[in-house]
Amino acid sequence: MIRLGRWQDVLADVDMVDAVICDPPYGAKTHDGHDVGIARTPGENGADTSVRRSINYSAWTADDVSEFVSSWAPRTRGWMACMTSHDLCVAYTDAMEAAGRYVFAPLPFFSPGSRVRLSGDGPSSWTCWIVVSRPRCEPFSKWGTLPGGYAGPSPSCEVVGGKPLWLMQAIVRDYTRAGDLVCDPFVGSGTTAVAALSEGRRFIGAEAMPEHHTIATRRLAAGFTPSMF
Numbered sequence: 001m002i003r004l005g006r007w008q009d010v011l012a013d014v015d016m017v018d019a020v021i022c023d024p025p026y027g028a029k030t031h032d033g034h035d036v037g038i039a040r041t042p043g044e045n046g047a048d049t050s051v052r053r054s055i056n057y058s059a060w061t062a063d064d065v066s067e068f069v070s071s072w073a074p075r076t077r078g079w080m081a082c083m084t085s086h087d088l089c090v091a092y093t094d095a096m097e098a099a100g101r102y103v104f105a106p107l108p109f110f111s112p113g114s115r116v117r118l119s120g121d122g123p124s125s126w127t128c129w130i131v132v133s134r135p136r137c138e139p140f141s142k143w144g145t146l147p148g149g150y151a152g153p154s155p156s157c158e159v160v161g162g163k164p165l166w167l168m169q170a171i172v173r174d175y176t177r178a179g180d181l182v183c184d185p186f187v188g189s190g191t192t193a194v195a196a197l198s199e200g201r202r203f204i205g206a207e208a209m210p211e212h213h214t215i216a217t218r219r220l221a222a223g224f225t226p227s228m229f
């Protein structure tokens with residue numbers, strides 16, 4: 001269900017999924033800004049005093065976005081919802097349109113209360129973005145009314161950049177139906193997997209880093225206890 005390895009290798013045999021809901025690496029500006037925040041002495045010149053772990057996976061470029069979308073768009077029967085930083089939104093939009101999909105204006109995920117870090121982007125704006133697209137056909141063109149964004153707390157996670165379970169559950173409910181096969185090729189700590197299974201969907205995904213894969217499989221094996229919600 002969660003395969004260990006790069007999606008390019010370990011999900012190559014997956015012919016078709018109902019939806020791709022994912023949280024790939026963000027752009028270099030976000031990753032670099034995050035690292036600048038770590039390098040500073042806490043409190044120096046008003047610097048961020050919050051504890052921050054470094055990001056242990058590589059940042060993405062527009063070429064990564066293009067490779068990813070061109071591989072998954074033909075294999076995705078329904079919606080694609082990809083979380084990203086503002087600097088890569090245009091790359092996602094262009095790649096999804098090139099694949100013949102209808103692309104919407106990026107939806108914000110707004111998380112008030114995080115420490116403002118005046119470098120990079122990410123938490124300095126309290127917002128990241130979800131680029132959503134659908135095939136140009138029914139039933140996806142008559143899907144219904146959906147939220148124009150998501151807002152709420154972002155609790156700390158075992159994987160840097162991990163997303164809150166409530167958010168991934170809301171996205172799963174909004175863009176898939178019961179029984180659908182949801183794919184997340186960037187599993188991280190497994191939030192999308194837990195969200196999909198807890199909402200009655202099926203799941204397949206990949207994670208390249210063994211330590212993240214271990215966290216995700218442990219989380220799934222632990223079952224859906226009340227504390228996870």
Ligand SMILES: C[S@@+](CC[C@H](N)C(=O)[O-])C[C@H]1O[C@@H](n2cnc3c(N)ncnc32)[C@H](O)[C@@H]1O
Pocket residue numbers: 005006007008023024025057157159160161162163164185186187188189190191192206207208209212
């Ligand atoms: C932002 S994190 C995902 C966090 C996840 N949404 C969560 O809530 O924990 C991105 C993940 O993608 C993984 N990754 C990066 N490139 C990958 C690839 N080519 N194949 C599979 N996983 C990859 C990284 O190791 C990292 O765990």
